[in-house]
Amino acid sequence: MTGPDQPGPGHPATGQPGRGVRARVRRWRDQVIAVGGLVLIWILLWGDISWGNLLGGLLVVAAVLVFFPLPAVSFGGRLRLRGLLVFAWRFLVELVVASLHVARIAVQPGYLPRSAIVAVRLRVPTDLNLALTAEVVSLVPGTLIVEVDRDGAVLYVHVLDVRGPGDLVAARQQIRTVERRIVAAVGSAAELRQVRSVPVDKE
Template sequence: MTGPAAGAAPGPPDRGVRARLGRWRDWLIAYGWLVLVWNLLWGEVSWGNLLGGLLVAGVVLVFFPLPPVTFGGRLRLRGLLVFGVRFVVELVQASLHVARIAVQPGYVPRSAIVAVRLRIPTDLNLALTAEALSLVPGTLIVEVDRAGGRLYVHVLDVRRPADLTAAREQVRALERRIIAAVGSTAEVRRMRSEPAEKESS
């Protein structure tokens, strides 16, 4: 019996090892996001909030395990920067808008619920888009249709049909920025090639 040929390339890494490494990577990503969300909900980053987030995130992942969400994208510095700047701008604008409504005498704002179908209906994109929308004053996620890839968003101060269209476009623009920041190459290409779906109120 002859041994392996001299100079032969080593075989591929063990699939079991790669699968375990992938699960650990996904677990760490989920852990980091939970810690970040915890600090955002408290409104400030401090040592107490950081330690509390680490503890709460660990408890959630150990005792209430989330369904596996595989991260197949890549982090893009330019996309992350654009997302961060735009998110802060929209946060300030929405806060000023809500504050104006609150102090305007006799003004009663009308609200509406709009359905928006995301073009990348993965669990991760649904979660990231819904979380980012919930952090903006004046918008609230009412329901997530996982099977249909839709978000049902409660929008404040709707006065005309154009406001509904603008609300949907805001959600779709947010999704584009998220995919541009952390999406895979295929997802970025799909966002650029597929037109947005028209939906009724």
Template sequence: MTGDPAARNGAGRNDGSPHPAPGRGGRRRDQAIALGWLVLIWLLLWGDLSWGNLLGGLVVGVAVLVFFPLPPVTFGGRLRLGALLVLVATFAAELVSASVRVAGLAVRPGCRPRSAIVAVRLRVRTDLNLALTAEVISLVPGTLILEVDRDQGVLYVHVFDVRDPEDLAESRNRILTVERRIVRAIGSADEVRQLQTESVDRRSHP
């Protein structure tokens, strides 16, 4: 039987479906990476680098992976240094800007900012993209992830200081911009093309 092997195996799909589950070696590698991140977070929470905290982080990390196993999140893309630098630089700028804005609202006399919850459907619905986009958004003051609909690829985000519908539209566009930067930095070629295709569709059918 002839044809493109990638098409037969589903590698060329750009519908946002998750990648196939990794083998035993890949699964162990992913668990080791997850354990490393859990230990790092544990040390940051304690704020003290010591052998006791390191051992405690290892114990807690292993317990989390054993008793609360997460679905495998694989990396099927490619790292693009230029786009990654853009992602880091824009995130740092937005972090400072949002911090100043929230601090200004907090000390402004008589200010009672309104908040809202917006639902944003991501264009690339892999577990990795959902997780990274949610994390980056939550780290910026003024936005917080309330719920993630994994099946539909929808993030429910609490946004701060909403005054009119234009602010809601701006919040949605900002979240989709974060997703685009992440996909361009570490996404696969199919995922990047998916973003470009949907952008053209939105311009053609506003």
């Protein structure tokens, strides 16, 4: 029993060192994930895996984080090896297919592709999911993020070679499929249930 002048277990004077340590560990973990993700994006944009690109990416990311600090984005999910492998494999396949498609358009005589901008509302409206999905979509040739509605969790995507309404539907489905793969790779259990609860063909 504690007296009126003695701090109890939950009294602010005693504090909870363990909670403070866990908070610092989470912050460091989030920083490491942010740095690793940005460096990976830097290497993918250059298209060349080398020590020079790795060092350059680290320097650029360090400068960005120091001079243009990003808002805090907490990583509440967990890494899943199977999901990461599926995501990486499908991303490489789609990267090759999209590159060949864009190359065919570029060399096809007299062909003028039509483009469109589609709005896609994501099912997991977190900053991390918005950022990851937007980056992956932009890395695939033929699609480019032109605007992000953070409050509404909507991506506005420029799509190349649109021949009819069916292509717009297919583009939305593809972007939501990318989101589902990302959540399956790094999302929390609640986010995974959320992304699976809405079919990809629903608005």
